[in-house]
Amino acid sequence: MKQLLFIVLIAFTSFSTSLTQDENINEDVVWDIIRPRLFGDYSSEAYRFEDDIRIQLKGSPIHEDSTIFQTLVNELDSLTETVEVKLVKDNANFIISILPPNDGLGRRYIQDSEKSVIKRVEIDFNLRYINSHDEKVRDYYFYTIRALTNLFNFDADIIGYGGIFYYKNKPEQISFSNIDKEIIRKLYSENFYPDLKENTIKTHGYLYYWNIRYKATLKFFLAFISIITAALGLLFIQSRNVKKTTYKLGDYFKAGFLVLMLTAFMYWMFMLPAFISMKNTNYLSNLGFFAFPFLVIGLFAIPFLYYSERFLLKNSQNFLLRQSIIFCTTLTVFQFVYLVEHFFFAAFKYLNLTNIKDSPSLSPEFVLVAFITASLRVLFVWFNYRIQSMVNQKDVEIAKMKELKNQAELNALHSRINPHFLYNSLNSIASLAHIDADRTESMATGLSELFRYSINKENKTYVSIAEELEMVTKYLEIEKTRFGSKLEYEINADESTQEKQIPKFLIQPLVENAVKHGLSKIKESGKIVVEVKRLEKALSISIYDNGPDFPKEPVSGYGLQNLHDKLAIIYGDDAVINWENGANKNFNMLLKNQF
Structure with a gap:
């Protein structure tokens, strides 16, 4: 009789922890949790078990522990469609060790996976840090349920949700909510990916869906498009100046502003996945936001490049050294941009015009754009050098051919004149x-x-x-x-x-x-x-x-x-x-x- 009452008590406890939210669940809220939490930057699929989840208790579990996990297993099994969740005595792929207070160092978690398929999980619970039955239920549920997948983007705020898939490591602040159950139900359903696609496209559009499922590919594609566009733009600029061997400041400004626009476009393309993740659909406005500072900076950067490179390249005849100078001066401009950004941040902070606490840092995208722009400038100069060399070589060849042609024609004329004169002279001799x-x-x-x-x-x-x-x-x-x-x-x-x-x-x-x-x-x-x-x-x-x-x-x-x-x-x-x-x-x- 006592055992029956104990089981009822455990069941009532777990049931009460699951009824912390309203039964009416908003589907969009559930998907808004799934998208940032279950999909990472380089993960196009959510992590989950593809085989049955076989949970085995090891260590020193007592009857209370077994009862809690049996209840949890029954509840999870009712939520999963693609796999069966069960307690086993051997051949487990989900091992839970209950360690006594005097054994082990604390909670330990190990997950083995291939791509997005979870193969094996091991969790150690040390009773040294668990002091009551409620804490057992809380910790066992929290860490076991989270081990059913992999979580990402803990910094993304999801308003109105405080379940197991929200906090990074705070089981004391949450409970197993109906939204958590719905997340598990969707994750382990046959139609998970079709349903994800349908809801994402309906609420946020195709770009947002592609950014979730194919983020790495999308980033590569956008980077490829931006680099190709920048390269073609530089070739276009070069083709308009191919016959120029010297450039005035006005010519440098024209080409420089076009290069800056290409750089702004590249930076915008690199940052586009971030805008998509933030559900910011004002893409053209963002492009203008990126382009305007580059135009302002160009007023100072272009004369700097023009005069500094003229001074540094004036006495340098070594081609590799000249290319290195061009590469370094370009990076210097980006360093100047970074310093200007810091200066304005400090000024805005001093005048209380911004609430941003952290100062600007060199983002990987900014560094990448700087190196790509410097490399493209070197490539542009190299192309210009090669084409100018070929043009000069062709001019020399044409001049030589023209000279040879003229010489051949003159020789032909001389060969005609000599016989003509000889003919007349011999006629005169014959007549005399x-x-x-x-x-x-x-x-x-x-x-x-x-x-x-x-x-x-x-x-x-x-x-x-x-x-x-x-x-x-x-x-x-x-x-x-x-x-x-x-x-x-x-x-x-x-x-x-x-x-x-x-x-x-x-x-x-x-x-x-x-x-x-x-x-x-x-x-x-x-x-x-x-x-x-x-x-x-x-x-x-x-x-x-x-x-x-x-x-x-x-x-x-x-x-x-x-x-x-x-x-x-x-x-x-x-x-x-x-x-x-x-x-x-x-x-x-x-x-x-x-x-």
């Missing part, structure tokens, strides 16, 4: 061979000397005015042998022009053209005048003759076409060709910017 042997010999000798001169200058693209006029003189001497007294010539050149470099075979084709299309067409005596003079910064070369007038387009002549092509290749728009008919008939080349 049956008339005057002495003149034929003189002309052949002159032609030989002329070609000897040409061969000696073969590897040269440019010759002096004096050298070119010497060749023109030899040519005219050959023609004078042919025409005799019918040809007179005069060569005049300013002393200041004698050493001026011009392309070889520039004047001779014009003189040859004057003989061929001018003097050979008239019966009376002909005269050719070659005049070279300086006109301010320009070089003027004129060939006068008293032959027939030029046609409308004298450049169509073979020799003159080659001349026109040569001038276009070498001088471009700085070469101008003019001709004049009449009593002062002449052909003129004006080469600008030669002095």
Whole structure:
């Protein structure tokens, strides 16, 4: 009879401890406890037993202890759907040791788990610290029930709840409430995760649900997106300045503010999971809140980076050293931001404008953003350096190719002029061979000397005015042998022009053209005048003759076409060709910017 009364007493005690709250349980409150308590930063699933919970009492339990645990086991078994809770004598996965006052050091708790599946639990209770039956019921219930899962985020406040899953380690302040029972019932139900998803999305949206179930993945994804966005942004900035080798402060400000906006975006993306956890859905407002301080700081940070890096990099040619300087100056800016934050906190604290007790600390997110920004700046400079090197290399290659192309075209023009001149000269020799042997010999000798001169200058693209006029003189001497007294010539050149470099075979084709299309067409005596003079910064070369007038387009002549092509290749728009008919008939080349 006494035993029956004792069991009734225990049952009544446990029942009374469970009726501390109203029977009407708000589902949203239960889920609001489950979400922060049962899901950690890197746990996408709640910890729970997946096998039956087999509880075994060891040590020195007395009948009172067995009765309390039997009642607790019966109550838990009525709440769990996926597992069975029972007391066993062996093969247990939940071992409770009741130690006498003179044994052990105190309460001990060990949990073995794989991922989110609890495999084994061991709890030691020392009766040295338990002085009454009520304390036994309280401690046995508190620690046994909490061992059914793992708890996180004890700093999160849940208004209106003070059950077993609330306080970190204060069993004396709580009881086994109906909300606690509902938490166990939901945790160990078949539809736990579907119900969690439905309630979370309904009350807080998809982002909050993803942040609970896939927080690590979401953090990685947001970090990846932020870094990729920042890298693409830096590449965009770099692409707009790829041709610049020097930057003014205004250019630095433009690029700097874009980098700061990218940094603010990165920081916001890193902090987004925290905003989601706080159920703060004003994401764009938060982005603006992050961006504004970065803009203000940029007013001081950008000039600091500009002038400090110009000073430090001025005498440094080592590429790795330059990159290290850029990395360190960027981190210095973030250190400055941290000091400014401390200064404002101290000022606000002194003026009683804030209730925050703890001073700002360097958060892992802030440090990570600082290092990522510094690394991206180094990457940006490296990309710019590489692209600028490639651009410069391509410019050199293009210049070389252009030079080779021009040289090939000039050589082709020379190879055309020489046979053309030789053809005319040989025709002249052939025409004299049956008339005057002495003149034929003189002309052949002159032609030989002329070609000897040409061969000696073969590897040269440019010759002096004096050298070119010497060749023109030899040519005219050959023609004078042919025409005799019918040809007179005069060569005049300013002393200041004698050493001026011009392309070889520039004047001779014009003189040859004057003989061929001018003097050979008239019966009376002909005269050719070659005049070279300086006109301010320009070089003027004129060939006068008293032959027939030029046609409308004298450049169509073979020799003159080659001349026109040569001038276009070498001088471009700085070469101008003019001709004049009449009593002062002449052909003129004006080469600008030669002095």
